[in-house]
Amino acid sequence: xxxxxxxxxxxxxxxxxxxxxxxxxxxxxxxxxxxxxxxxxxxxxxxxxxxxxxxxxxxxxxxxxxxxxxxxxxxxxxxxxxxxxxxxxxxxxxxxxxxxxxxxxxxxxxxxxxxxxxxxxxxxxxxx
Amino acid sequence: xxxxxxxxxxxxxxxxxxxxxxxxxxxxxxxxxxxxxxxxxxxxxxxxxxxxxxxxxxxxxxxxxxxxxxxxxxxxxxxxxxxxxxxxxxxxxxxxxxxxxxxxxxxxxxxxxxxxxxxxxxxxxxxxxx
Numbered sequence: 526x527x528x529x530x531x532x533x534x535x536x537x538x539x540x541x542x543x544x545x546x547x548x549x550x551x552x553x554x555x556x557x558x559x560x561x562x563x564x565x566x567x568x569x570x571x572x573x574x575x576x577x578x579x580x581x582x583x584x585x586x587x588x589x590x591x592x593x594x595x596x597x598x599x600x601x602x603x604x605x606x607x608x609x610x611x612x613x614x615x616x617x618x619x620x621x622x623x624x625x626x627x628x629x630x631x632x633x634x635x636x637x638x639x640x641x642x643x644x645x646x647x648x649x650x651x652x653x
Numbered sequence: 654x655x656x657x658x659x660x661x662x663x664x665x666x667x668x669x670x671x672x673x674x675x676x677x678x679x680x681x682x683x684x685x686x687x688x689x690x691x692x693x694x695x696x697x698x699x700x701x702x703x704x705x706x707x708x709x710x711x712x713x714x715x716x717x718x719x720x721x722x723x724x725x726x727x728x729x730x731x732x733x734x735x736x737x738x739x740x741x742x743x744x745x746x747x748x749x750x751x752x753x754x755x756x757x758x759x760x761x762x763x764x765x766x767x768x769x770x771x772x773x774x775x776x777x778x779x780x781x782x783x
Contacts, residue, residue, distance in 0.1 A: 571767070571783070587679055587782045589767040591739035591759050603762075605738065612734045614768035616679065616782045622686035626780045628734055644686040 543572065546635035548653035550625075552579055561651065563588060563615070563635070569608075574615045576625070584625060586617025593630065609633055615651075619643075627651045676765045678783040682708045691781060693717065693744075696765040703744050707773075713754055715746030729755045731770040731778060742766070748773070756781060 543564050550559040557579030565572040571589040578584065590613035598604035615627040622644070629639025629651050639651035676696040680689045687708030695701040699719040706712055725741040726732050735741055744756040751774075758769035758781070769781035 570761075589783050591734070591736055591761060591767050593736045593738065595738050612736060612739075614733065614780065614782055616681045616780050618681075618686070618688060624681045624683065624686045624688065626681060626683060642683075644683050 543567065544569070544635070546631075546653055548651060550576055550578065550641065551650040551652065553648040553650060555579075559649075561653075563653065565635070569633075570611075574617050576617055576619070578619060578625075582619040582623065584617040584619035586615060586625075588613050588615035588627075588629075590614075590631075607633065613639075615639075615641075625649065629653065676783055678705075678766065678769070678781045680705065680708065680771070681780045681782070683778045683780055691746075693766055693783075696760075697763060699742075703746055705746070707748055707752075707754070708779075711748045711750070711752060713746035713748040715744055715754075717742050717744035717756075717758065725757045729757045729770075729772070731755075731772045732757050733759050733768055733770045735759050739767075744769075744771075754779070 546563040548561045550561050559578040561576040563574055574586045574588050576584040590611040592608040593610040593612050595605045596607045598606050610632055612630050618624050625641050625643040627639045627641035629637055631637025631653055637653040641649035641651050676693045678691045680691050689706045689708045691705030693703055701717055703717050704714045719742045722735045722741045725743050728743050739759050740762050742758040746754040748754055754771050754773050756769045756771035758766050760766045766783045771779040771781055
């Protein structure tokens with residue numbers, strides 16, 4: 526009983542592993558390339574983002590998604606069996622008062638693309 | 654002394670706690686770059702309360718309600734990406750001193766919120782990510 530209880534507590538705190546997807550952030554005006562990493566939670570629906578802009582600025586933030594194309598259970602049409610593609614938003618804070626927001630789409634395995642805009646009016650292309 | 658029963662209850666309560674209560678989102682002012690947080694109460698329901706602060710420190714309170722994507726576009730001036738497999742909600746927050754924040758939010762059916770777009774009556778736009 527004691528071992529079972531300890532195991533349950535431990536498993537509730539360390540469920541699953543995060544998956545990371547590496548990509549690039551290309552500044553539209555200059556073509557300069559920064560890097561971005563999406564750290565997915567085990568459910569594959571949201572997570573945290575880390576980025577390093579081309580000028581070396583380090584950024585951290587969050588992303589979250591909604592289902593786009595899905596596969597539904599043929600017996601229960603309300604049940605989504607898998608999210609084949611997702612649309613999402615990532616927002617991250619870089620240097621003081623510099624934020625970047627990206628609208629993106631991605632496939633189940635994490636590859637995708639998006640468009641980003643920061644509060645300075647600079648545009649970026651996101652490649653995942 | 655930690656008994657097996659205490660551990661068992663702890664193990665059951667930790668996972669459940671993540672499914673109930675409030676959901677916090679990060680609000681980004683896309684003009685100034687400042688950030689703050691917004692809390693949604695009972696986020697898995699079709700309507701509920703919202704509270705939080707604007708990046709300038711103003712306290713806000715309001716309500717959210719589920720609406721069709723078409724009506725969300727009529728009610729608010731900003732709209733996040735929505736799909737036929739997502740659900741739209743609209744939140745209106747009173748932030749004092751005549752300031753009102755209107756948000757359109759996207760989420761999965763019966764699930765917590767994913768993201769949103771907001772605008773105040775001065776036209777300042779905010780991005781919201783949960």
